[in-house]
Amino acid sequence: MVDFPSNFLDPQAIFSFATSQTSGSWLGLGINVIVSTLVGGLALILLVEVFSHKFGESIKPQNAFLVTLIANIVTYFGIIGLLSGFLSSVSFVIILLPLLVWFVLIKVFFSEMNILHGFLVAVIFYMLSMLVMPSLVSLVAGFIPVSL
Numbered sequence: 001m002v003d004f005p006s007n008f009l010d011p012q013a014i015f016s017f018a019t020s021q022t023s024g025s026w027l028g029l030g031i032n033v034i035v036s037t038l039v040g041g042l043a044l045i046l047l048v049e050v051f052s053h054k055f056g057e058s059i060k061p062q063n064a065f066l067v068t069l070i071a072n073i074v075t076y077f078g079i080i081g082l083l084s085g086f087l088s089s090v091s092f093v094i095i096l097l098p099l100l101v102w103f104v105l106i107k108v109f110f111s112e113m114n115i116l117h118g119f120l121v122a123v124i125f126y127m128l129s130m131l132v133m134p135s136l137v138s139l140v141a142g143f144i145p146v147s148l
Contacts, residue, residue, distance in 0.1 A: 031141065031144060032137070032141065033069075033072050033073070035137050035140050035141045035144070036068075036072050036133065036137045037065060037068050037069045037072055038065075038140075039133060039136050039137050039140055040068035040071075040072070040129065040133055040137075041064045041065035041067075041068045041069075042064075043125070043128060043132075043133065043136075044064040044067060044068055044121075044125055045061045045064045047121055047124060047125055047128075048061060048064060048110060048113075048121060049061060051113070051117050051120070051121055052113070055114065055117055057112050057113050057114065057117065058112055059110050059112055059113060060109075060110075063109040063110060064109075066109060067105045067106060067109050067110075070105055071098075071101060071102060071105055071129075074101055075098065098126060099122060099123065099126050102122040102125060102126050102129075103118060103119055103122035106118045106121055106122050106125075
């Protein structure tokens with residue numbers, strides 16, 4: 001994960017941070033975003049399809065990849081870390097903020113889904129993304145022949 005400098009509003013700080021990283025780290029970050037979007041999108045399609053068939057809701061499964069891509073960008077590029085720095089007085093903000101991001105994204109892109117079902121999908125997929133997805137992503141990324 002990329003940690004932005006503390007004075008992220010200063011364009012010079014962002015430029016010096018971007019040029020201080022190696023090309024391999026940026027390439028690795030890009031590959032990780034792509035692979036985790038593919039793996040997470042497939043897992044989210046399975047989860048949303050189970051809920052849609054169980055409760056008779058019609059959804060567009062192709063939106064799962066967009067939901068996962070947006071959540072990965074928010075997570076990998078430290079936007080949640082920046083927001084949690086402002087809200088550090090709340091003790092569970094590190095857990096609740098990503099869950100809120102997942103819930104909002106699922107409700108926006110799967111608007112046909114009931115609000116309770118959307119919340120359950122968000123909670124289940126948030127747990128999967130913390131516990132199962134890192135091992136699946138590293139398993140799939142091991143087959144990509146890139147030397148950094």
